[in-house]
Amino acid sequence: MTIATAGRHSVARLWWRWPAGLVAMAATVFAGTCIGETPIPLSIVVQTLANKVLGAAYPLDPIDMGIIWNYRLPRALVAASCGAGLALSGLVLQSLLRNALADPYLLGISAGASTGAVTVTIAGIGGGAVSMSLGAFAGALTAFLLVALLARAAGGGVLARGTGQIILAGIAGSQLFNALTSFIIAKSANAEQARGIMFWLLGNLSGVRWPDVSLAVPIAVTGLIACVWHARSLDAFAFGADSAASLGIPVRRVQVVLIGLTALVTAVMVSIVGSIGFVGLVIPHAARFVVGVRHGRLVPATALTGAAFLIVADVLSRTMIPGQVLPIGVITALVGAPAFALILLRGRRRP
């Protein structure tokens, strides 16, 4: 903590952080668009973007243009949205539940979303009238409500001071919904469907196209705006819900709005790309080590780190083994776990 004590909050000194963050974000998305298994020169990437965005008319190979515009760019944008959304969900849950282990996975939200998605796509519930995203959202919400009810009945509750129960209930919920997902797949899916869905469950951005972008980006941006808006409320939960209430936070309303939004963001992201572990748990901790625990800085830092992390993981998943795409969940864990171990070891030396 070497920040000067006087005027360290002043707007004049910190205004540059938002544009700087946006530039960093755009640079990462651009890098994700440039790198892939087919080498395409930088100039062609720039010309393609100029053709599509600015209406320029460079003569280009339509295959190259297709790869860049229809394949890589939407993929990078969705990866960024998912990374930011999942990381923010983890941050909100960790802050509100005051538990360093809370993330959308541990609380059963992702497992519920998977069950919902599988119920719609494989078991055919809803007869095609219900989209996979809606199914995933319903599953996510159902799972979370069940977990919350169980925790409450066990004496902990989402809103109570003891938060050990919510984690235990989340583990039970995750197991149940993962088993339900496997059950539905084993019972109803044919071999090809089963292989596809297993790949999806480990996280997969291969099928991502522009319509997914128009769903993922607004949801991620909504999540980010809500978190920025509630940054001071999240700070006030540092000493628990009673302390937050005595600082003027409408505790119940903030909890309902933010946890509901977490379920929505997670559900939408899981419905687009499948379950991607690790991001929600680890990215907020990584961001805390860098910018500290105040949410005014932590929220943007978490969103940015999560977005960049998932773009990098996606690039690696496409390029690590030539000619083969790995599930992105494998990469996030392979890269993320050692990186997190390093952060933990470094953090130990702090006062």
Place this chain on the structure above:
Amino acid sequence: MMLQARNLGWSVRRLPIVHGVDLAVREGETLGLVGPNGSGKSTLLRLLAGILKPTSGEVTVEGKPLSGLPRRLAAQKIAYLEQQADTGEAITVRDVVELGRTPWLASLQPWSDEDDRIVAGALADADLRGFENRFWATLSGGEKQRVHLARALAQRPRILLLDEPTNHLDVRHQLSMLDLVAALPVTSIIALHDLNQALTCDRVGVMAGGRLVALGSPEDVLGVERIAEVFGVRASMVVDPADGTRIFRLDHLR
């Protein structure tokens, strides 16, 4: 009346924890709250702070019902210092004290130099100069208590509700905490265990079995018979020959 409770009660699963409390505190007054463990002091403070919703009766602040007040406005008037509020976050002393400004700042309203000034003042009042950049986990129990006090002071409340604020404090800081609260131009209610500290309050309320069994000046309320009845100890009054201050000497009932 600054703060008033009428027939205030709170039950959990039909077990009454606090019931039938009538209380009125004048502006600027310091009211001590004493009573044995489990007599309902903390619950009463939480009800008065508006953190618990009463199951019967109501609390009014400056004549207006507390339940009708938005949380933010309530927190601008009332600061509440709970017992043993702890955190696992790597948060600094200054960060914690800055939380006290929360009720005064809208969501996107920038932090001002005035806020900085108030936080610096609160840190100084709680004798925490030089502690600003210390991490919470490195503080002792008494230092944490003083940081919480500084946070409550940074809230600039009209009413200060303190739940055993002298816990964990060394003797010097116990005295300066009570002197500071007495000197502040705010109305305060302090739950205390030390009967001698209660003697220094303007008025004292005695809690027993969830009821407010006595309320009045320390001399009237803290009689030898009542102390024996409520606390189950024998008290004898001793007078300091230096200045005539009365103190209690406490012993087992025989």
